[in-house]
Amino acid sequence: MVFRCFMEVGWVTYISFGPPTGKLVRIVNATAQNRALADGPCTQVRRQAMPFKSMQLTDFILNFPHSAGQKYVRQAWQKAGILTKWAATRWATWIEARERKTKMTDFDHYKVMKVKKTRNNRIIKLHVRKLQKAALLNVPPKKAPAAKGPAEAAAKFPAKKMAAADRKAPTQKDPHPQKLQARMQRLQSLRKVRNLQPRNHLL
Amino acid sequence: MKASGTLREYKVVGRCLPTPKCHTPPLYCMRIFAPNHIVAKSHFWYFVLAAEKDEEVFGEIVYCGQVFKKSPLQVKNFGIWLRYDSCNGTHNIYREYRDLTTVGAITQCYRDMGTRHRAWAHSIQIMKVEEIAASKSHRPVVKQFHDPKIKCLLPHQVLHLQHKPHFTTKRPNTFF
Numbered sequence: 001m002v003f004r005c006f007m008e009v010g011w012v013t014y015i016s017f018g019p020p021t022g023k024l025v026r027i028v029n030a031t032a033q034n035r036a037l038a039d040g041p042c043t044q045v046r047r048q049a050m051p052f053k054s055m056q057l058t059d060f061i062l063n064f065p066h067s068a069g070q071k072y073v074r075q076a077w078q079k080a081g082i083l084t085k086w087a088a089t090r091w092a093t094w095i096e097a098r099e100r101k102t103k104m105t106d107f108d109h110y111k112v113m114k115v116k117k118t119r120n121n122r123i124i125k126l127h128v129r130k131l132q133k134a135a136l137l138n139v140p141p142k143k144a145p146a147a148k149g150p151a152e153a154a155a156k157f158p159a160k161k162m163a164a165a166d167r168k169a170p171t172q173k174d175p176h177p178q179k180l181q182a183r184m185q186r187l188q189s190l191r192k193v194r195n196l197q198p199r200n201h202l203l
Numbered sequence: 204m205k206a207s208g209t210l211r212e213y214k215v216v217g218r219c220l221p222t223p224k225c226h227t228p229p230l231y232c233m234r235i236f237a238p239n240h241i242v243a244k245s246h247f248w249y250f251v252l253a254a255e256k257d258e259e260v261f262g263e264i265v266y267c268g269q270v271f272k273k274s275p276l277q278v279k280n281f282g283i284w285l286r287y288d289s290c291n292g293t294h295n296i297y298r299e300y301r302d303l304t305t306v307g308a309i310t311q312c313y314r315d316m317g318t319r320h321r322a323w324a325h326s327i328q329i330m331k332v333e334e335i336a337a338s339k340s341h342r343p344v345v346k347q348f349h350d351p352k353i354k355c356l357l358p359h360q361v362l363h364l365q366h367k368p369h370f371t372t373k374r375p376n377t378f379f
Contacts, residue, residue, distance in 0.1 A: 006355060017364055031278050031301060032302070037303065053360060
């Protein structure tokens with residue numbers, strides 16, 4: 001493992017615990033082996049001694065000598081645009097996403113569930129259609145009437161399950177002929193039926 | 204004295220009460236490092252009694268005020284001259300610390316003496332504290348920080364927060 005980042009004067013670090021948690025500071029000087037003098041003029045962190053353990057190095061460095069005054073740190077910080085760069089990093093977006101997740105209400109959870117469901121259904125439908133196309137290319141046209149048998153068995157199931165299958169039927173424009181469309185619908189209902197088989201624990 | 208928490212610096216001025224023998228007794232001024240002003244006054248009398256030796260002392264505190272930090276945002280090197288009692292005898296020691304404030308350095312000193320020499324706070328007497336220039340420092344622990352390009356790695360960081368869920372299925376992350 002090659003180390004690029006060191007605890008050094010000039011590095012901008014993220015504070016992981018302690019009073020200024022979640023803020024960025026620049027290491028101004030090393031006080032001792034385990035403490036540094038850190039300053040965050042643009043992130044509302046007073047210049048103070050901070051343990052290295054609470055710091056996590058970012059990719060940003062403000063290069064100028066140690067023990068520079070707060071004024072110079074602020075100038076360099078604003079010139080480099082550290083905060084905008086930080087907000088664009090994946091780290092910062094991950095933190096924000098995590099924060100938003102903890103603040104989710106029940107309604108937000110519902111919205112997410114709905115979006116996930118539509119997205120997953122779209123993916124499943126895409127794959128089912130791909131499989132069906134492949135199957136149609138392989139299967140000869142004689143076997144088409146035999147597929148009606150399982151479709152009759154499906155008809156014996158309660159109405160709402162068939163309604164579910166109908167809802168899941170492809171709504172996109174189909175370039176294939178009518179017969180093929182009916183066959184695809186039957187295949188889909190078959191798939192639905194197979195999923196409703198009882199689990200082993202009942203036997 | 205119990206050196207609890209971060210110590211504070213007090214300037215304590217006191218004198219013995221005027222007696223028919225001595226109408227204007229001399230004022231003693233001391234720089235005391237103590238957790239609070241009560242302990243500071245007590246510690247002041249400890250030194251005065253030690254100085255007066257066999258005589259009984261009836262005295263008064265003329266002034267006891269906290270001395271505030273000079274420049275708490277600059278890292279400084281401190282030389283501390285102290286005297287402590289060990290198991291075998293009394294010794295003089297000179298120690299160096301790097302800190303932002305005098306009181307920070309003195310607190311570090313008390314902790315350090317306890318660790319390295321098993322010297323309890325009551326057996327330590329601070330003789331002198333002085334801010335020293337980088338060129339005048341002797342100890343390599345302090346001198347190593349006089350390199351402007353000093354850098355260190357923290358490759359395996361064991362943080363106390365890692366024990367937050369005591370029972371977990373995930374291994375803690377030690378690389379940041």
